[in-house]
Amino acid sequence: MSHSLYTDETPDAIKNSKKLTLITQSTPNGKKVQIMLEELKDVYGIEWDTYKINIGTNVQKSDWFLRLNPNGRIPVLVDNTSASGDVPFPVMETSAELLYLEKKFDKNDVFGFKDELERSQALQWLFFWHGSGAPYQGQTNHFRHAAKEKIPYAIERFHNETLRVYGVIEIHLSGKYTGSPREYLAGNGKGKYSVADIGTYPWIAMYARTGFSEEEMAEFPHLLKWLERIKARPAVQRGSGEFYDGVSSGEKSGK
Numbered sequence: 001m002s003h004s005l006y007t008d009e010t011p012d013a014i015k016n017s018k019k020l021t022l023i024t025q026s027t028p029n030g031k032k033v034q035i036m037l038e039e040l041k042d043v044y045g046i047e048w049d050t051y052k053i054n055i056g057t058n059v060q061k062s063d064w065f066l067r068l069n070p071n072g073r074i075p076v077l078v079d080n081t082s083a084s085g086d087v088p089f090p091v092m093e094t095s096a097e098l099l100y101l102e103k104k105f106d107k108n109d110v111f112g113f114k115d116e117l118e119r120s121q122a123l124q125w126l127f128f129w130h131g132s133g134a135p136y137q138g139q140t141n142h143f144r145h146a147a148k149e150k151i152p153y154a155i156e157r158f159h160n161e162t163l164r165v166y167g168v169i170e171i172h173l174s175g176k177y178t179g180s181p182r183e184y185l186a187g188n189g190k191g192k193y194s195v196a197d198i199g200t201y202p203w204i205a206m207y208a209r210t211g212f213s214e215e216e217m218a219e220f221p222h223l224l225k226w227l228e229r230i231k232a233r234p235a236v237q238r239g240s241g242e243f244y245d246g247v248s249s250g251e252k253s254g255k
């Protein structure tokens with residue numbers, strides 16, 4: 001390879017793929033893109049390769065990975081089919097990845113919208129979770145479960161902010177101010193299952209692991225029903241399922 005996005009260290013499975021490759025681990029962020037690919041498979045029969053890593057080894061901080069995503073985090077899409085010359089096209093940041101996949105494969109807007117205003121709604125909720133949900137819930141996880149020092153203020157702050165964000169989604173789904181309850185985040189009327197839901201669901205689905213009690217969640221009945229509705233989808237179950245556990249053979253440690 002003459003270009004610098006791949007090196008000798010880049011796993012062959014990624015370099016030599018004739019398809020688009022998802023580099024992932026089955027965390028909430030990984031699941032967003034896993035689910036989107038599985039949904040597109042059900043509608044359009046798309047094919048891709050999956051390369052599973054273990055972020056516990058810090059392989060995502062190694063040189064070969066940082067060339068594909070300087071942020072050193074999963075998931076990343078590497079599209080060898082959108083290559084200019086022999087240069088692959090990498091996509092970082094989950095919401096951008098969902099939109100890339102939507103544009104590339106979802107010709108009938110099954111997971112998006114033709115109408116510009118409905119499309120704007122989907123972007124609003126996708127950005128809302130990306131900017132205001134995932135960072136707070138991620139920090140709640142960090143300070144509650146991972147931090148060596150337990151700092152009560154930090155735990156409480158992020159716990160409460162995440163609950164506030166759940167409350168925003170509850171207001172939206174319940175129709176508190178519009179008089180019309182909704183089933184999904186974006187779209188006219190009751191809404192339509194879309195990238196906005198796919199980008200939000202995997203995080204809220206792990207509320208118990210983050211440390212939210214059933215009593216706290218009972219404040220959000222519409223949010224809980226929305227979770228159940230999405231969980232029932234076969235593509236969501238596959239995208240969160242066993243296939244994505246473990247690592248791919250050939251994964252190289254960054255150390």
Ligand SMILES: N[C@@H](CCC(=O)N[C@@H](CS)C(=O)NCC(=O)O)C(=O)O
Pocket residue numbers: 027028029030055060072073074075092093094095
């Ligand atoms: N804003 C990023 C966040 C990605 C992210 O935080 N990924 C986590 C896993 S859920 C990760 O790779 N952590 C490993 C690390 O921080 O080194 C996105 O939406 O893609």
